[in-house]
Amino acid sequence: MKPDQQYLDFGVDRAHRGQGFGTKLMKEIVSLAEHWEADDIKLSVSEFKAAAIRFYERLGFVSKSRQMELPLRSGGRS
Numbered sequence: 001m002k003p004d005q006q007y008l009d010f011g012v013d014r015a016h017r018g019q020g021f022g023t024k025l026m027k028e029i030v031s032l033a034e035h036w037e038a039d040d041i042k043l044s045v046s047e048f049k050a051a052a053i054r055f056y057e058r059l060g061f062v063s064k065s066r067q068m069e070l071p072l073r074s075g076g077r078s
Contacts, residue, residue, distance in 0.1 A: 026059055 008029070012022045033041050043061065045052045 022055060023059070030059075 010025070012025070030041065041061075042064075043056065044067070045056060047053075047066075
């Protein structure tokens with residue numbers, strides 16, 4: 001069965017980073033997506049999270065677009 005889309009929100013606790021948990025998790029996600037015959041895996045990561053970007057790039061992810069926003073309320077422009 002090939003689901004149309006799945007959304008996951010996850011992370012590795014700071015105390016456990018650098019121990020391979022994120023890599024194992026992502027490899028399982030890729031394996032599951034391949035089993036479902038998915039066309040691709042898309043993810044979002046904030047530009048200021050350089051370590052996360054490097055992590056995903058090491059796994060083969062490439063940047064395809066940039067999302068931008070203009071905050072208008074609370075915490076936005078003065």
